[in-house]
Amino acid sequence: QVTLKESGPVLVKPTETLTLTCTVSGFSLIKTRMGVSWIRQPPGKALEWLAHIFPNDEESYSTSLKSRLSISKDASKSQVVLTVTNVDPVDTGTYYCARGHYDEALDYWGQGTLVTVSS
């Protein structure tokens, strides 16, 4: 069955770079039409779509965060990596990865990983 699982640091200091990994199973990151998105949610607030990587390695980013985000994948490891540079306390929240396609939106989600940005 399809699963996604996020991993990464629990605590990051301001100005540092945050690196998150999404490990997937049950589908291929290349031999498929489905890509993977990252979404985040500050405590008590709404969901925010961040980035998407397509099977052909094309990328799409949130306009407001584009300068600080980078998404990549290692298909051999079934992993998708998101980096967020120069983090600030407002980047605190739960980060989710999810499988997606423009015809079907986001169908399977990981459980999420909570990241706190604090000195």
Place this chain on the structure above:
Amino acid sequence: DIQMTQSPSSLSASVGDRVTITCRASQGIRNDLGWYQQKPGKAPERLIYGASSLQSGVPSRFSGSGSGTEFTLTISSLQPEDFATYYCLQHGTYPWTFGQGTKVEIK
């Protein structure tokens, strides 16, 4: 970017009530609209995609409609397990964007 305006931001309803949530897009998105349910401490779950396609396993009391710029999620008879926060997501044009959410509370 396409802005998604969701309303209301919260509502109180009783078990058995009919509930309607609306999302408006700042420009036309054909029928590329999904609805998600999120319970506290849990990841969102897809209810609807393509504006009206019901996710497998989701009860038929949930339905979606609309196209272009205006969309609705309807719960025909609210059940205790439906008290949650609901989000719309436009999935037709990158960057994708979510609505601000609607919290459905017990009256």
